[in-house]
Amino acid sequence: MAYRATEFTESRKAQTRARLLKEARKLVSREGFRGLSIAEVARRSAIATGTVYRYFPSKSELCVAVFEVATQREIEAVTAASEQIEGPVQQLRAALECFIQRAMQNPNLAYALIAEPVDPELEQTRLNYRAQWAEVFSRLLQQGIRRGAFIAQPERLCATALVGAMAETVIIPLQQARHGTPENNPVIHPLTQAHCQQIIAFCMRAVVTPEGNS
Amino acid sequence: MAYRATEFTESRKAQTRARLLKEARKLVSREGFRGLSIAEVARRSAIATGTVYRYFPSKSELCVAVFEVATQREIEAVTAASEQIEGPVQQLRAALECFIQRAMQNPNLAYALIAEPVDPELEQTRLNYRAQWAEVFSRLLQQGIRRGAFIAQPERLCATALVGAMAETVIIPLQQARHGTPENNPVIHPLTQAHCQQIIAFCMRAVVTPEGNS
DNA sequence: CCATAAAGTGAATCCGGATTCATTTCTTGA
DNA sequence: TCAAGAAATGAATCCGGATTCACTTTATGG
Numbered sequence: 001m002a003y004r005a006t007e008f009t010e011s012r013k014a015q016t017r018a019r020l021l022k023e024a025r026k027l028v029s030r031e032g033f034r035g036l037s038i039a040e041v042a043r044r045s046a047i048a049t050g051t052v053y054r055y056f057p058s059k060s061e062l063c064v065a066v067f068e069v070a071t072q073r074e075i076e077a078v079t080a081a082s083e084q085i086e087g088p089v090q091q092l093r094a095a096l097e098c099f100i101q102r103a104m105q106n107p108n109l110a111y112a113l114i115a116e117p118v119d120p121e122l123e124q125t126r127l128n129y130r131a132q133w134a135e136v137f138s139r140l141l142q143q144g145i146r147r148g149a150f151i152a153q154p155e156r157l158c159a160t161a162l163v164g165a166m167a168e169t170v171i172i173p174l175q176q177a178r179h180g181t182p183e184n185n186p187v188i189h190p191l192t193q194a195h196c197q198q199i200i201a202f203c204m205r206a207v208v209t210p211e212g213n214s
Numbered sequence: 215m216a217y218r219a220t221e222f223t224e225s226r227k228a229q230t231r232a233r234l235l236k237e238a239r240k241l242v243s244r245e246g247f248r249g250l251s252i253a254e255v256a257r258r259s260a261i262a263t264g265t266v267y268r269y270f271p272s273k274s275e276l277c278v279a280v281f282e283v284a285t286q287r288e289i290e291a292v293t294a295a296s297e298q299i300e301g302p303v304q305q306l307r308a309a310l311e312c313f314i315q316r317a318m319q320n321p322n323l324a325y326a327l328i329a330e331p332v333d334p335e336l337e338q339t340r341l342n343y344r345a346q347w348a349e350v351f352s353r354l355l356q357q358g359i360r361r362g363a364f365i366a367q368p369e370r371l372c373a374t375a376l377v378g379a380m381a382e383t384v385i386i387p388l389q390q391a392r393h394g395t396p397e398n399n400p401v402i403h404p405l406t407q408a409h410c411q412q413i414i415a416f417c418m419r420a421v422v423t424p425e426g427n428s
Numbered sequence: 429c430c431a432t433a434a435a436g437t438g439a440a441t442c443c444g445g446a447t448t449c450a451t452t453t454c455t456t457g458a
Numbered sequence: 459t460c461a462a463g464a465a466a467t468g469a470a471t472c473c474g475g476a477t478t479c480a481c482t483t484t485a486t487g488g
Contacts, residue, residue: 038475038477039475047437049438050436050439154412161379164378168344168381169378175341202367202372203420206379206419210424223455223456223464252447263447264447265466265467267446267447267448272447
């Protein structure tokens with residue numbers, strides 16, 4: 001035999017893959033998934049169009065990968081934010097706040113992840129990840145219920161409702177903020193701070209026991 | 215001059231248009247918007263493909279029309295349901311209940327209207343109609359706030375959150391129910407009655423004053 | 429330096445359904 | 459019945475970006 005992948009080649013390959021993902025994410029952050037064309041990603045990654053298919057079997061798999069990486073990052077950030085604090089009520093509040101804050105930080109990406117129309121395969125992925133989001137809140141709820149801070153109820157359903165409320169209330173401000181916000185030029189939408197608190201208040205009321213202070 | 219549209223011709227034209235809309239809606243109720251092709255609608259309406267363009271300038275305009283008619287009908291049903299009753303709390307409850315009930319009655323259509331991935335133009339329409347939904351709830355909230363039954367708060371934002379919570383909690387059961395439900399063979403998803411009440415309970419907690427009984 | 433296998437290339441092809449348009453058929457008022 | 463305008467027809471065209479593939483280049487081990 002005369003050829004076998006060596007660690008050097010392997011890492012090179014991994015690098016290229018990472019580069020593809022990064023460039024793809026940039027494009028999505030700029031113009032959403034509809035701004036993502038194989039040819040463009042290839043160009044920006046300095047490889048040929050066809051080569052992309054050595055790394056991702058199809059465009060939609062690339063989209064899915066981009067989506068997953070980006071969403072995972074968000075989930076981790078929100079989770080981390082909640083873990084920095086004690087007490088179920090405060091934790092939930094922190095999580096919600098972090099979610100909104102980050103969305104407003106990069107409205108284009110947030111919009112793409114939450115609401116942009118995409119083809120079915122990607123939409124299915126989105127659906128799965130909504131379930132993951134619900135899972136995040138579900139855990140927080142569970143703890144709070146155990147300690148009597150939250151109303152006893154099917155946490156999963158409740159968490160889903162929270163996800164819905166958060167996503168919906170954020171979409172419109174997001175759309176407003178979405179136009180002309182370069183990826184690394186954070187702009188807080190004027191409405192946000194007030195809105196943010198109102199949204200959170202809504203969520204907390206739906207969930208916290210009357211006694212449970214905030 | 216030798217030709218001018220006569221009332222007969224006009225009504226014939228209106229009929230054809232209505233038939234197109236109806237057949238299109240049927241298709242959407244069966245397979246969502248992605249199951250809607252101009253050729254198929256034409257076939258079922260017993261006219262030629264090209265003729266469709268006499269009635270709708272493009273496919274997406276047809277989609278938008280279908281969406282609008284269907285959604286408007288839903289909005290009216292929900293509004294009507296709330297108006298049959300007295301008292302803000304009961305009214306809101308009735309509206310939410312009606313929303314869910316109808317969604318489960320025709321899961322395919324509901325899914326298409328609420329969550330199916332569609333192209334941007336239609337998605338924009340959906341966005342506008344979400345605002346209309348929010349408007350429906352907003353009015354109910356306003357009345358309730360005036361009478362002290364609901365917590366004082368920006369109704370619009372709150373209504374938006376309600377819309378989000380409702381849509382999100384309904385999507386998954388919807389997807390389960392979606393497969394193999396002929397348009398006129400109502401099936402209540404097993405989970406619904408319990409779920410429905412839980413969802414409503416969530417919404418009410420977020421909105422009703424501690425004193426406001428249910 | 430060679431043979432082999434993998435990776436890279438990018439122009440050509442594919443694709444499926446929307447849209448068009450030259451032609452035919454129908455309506456109307458005279 | 460006729461002329462002229464409207465409506466209907468449906469096969470042919472269009473479209474834009476994903477995907478392919480015959481060929482070139484690069485990496486590996488002997």
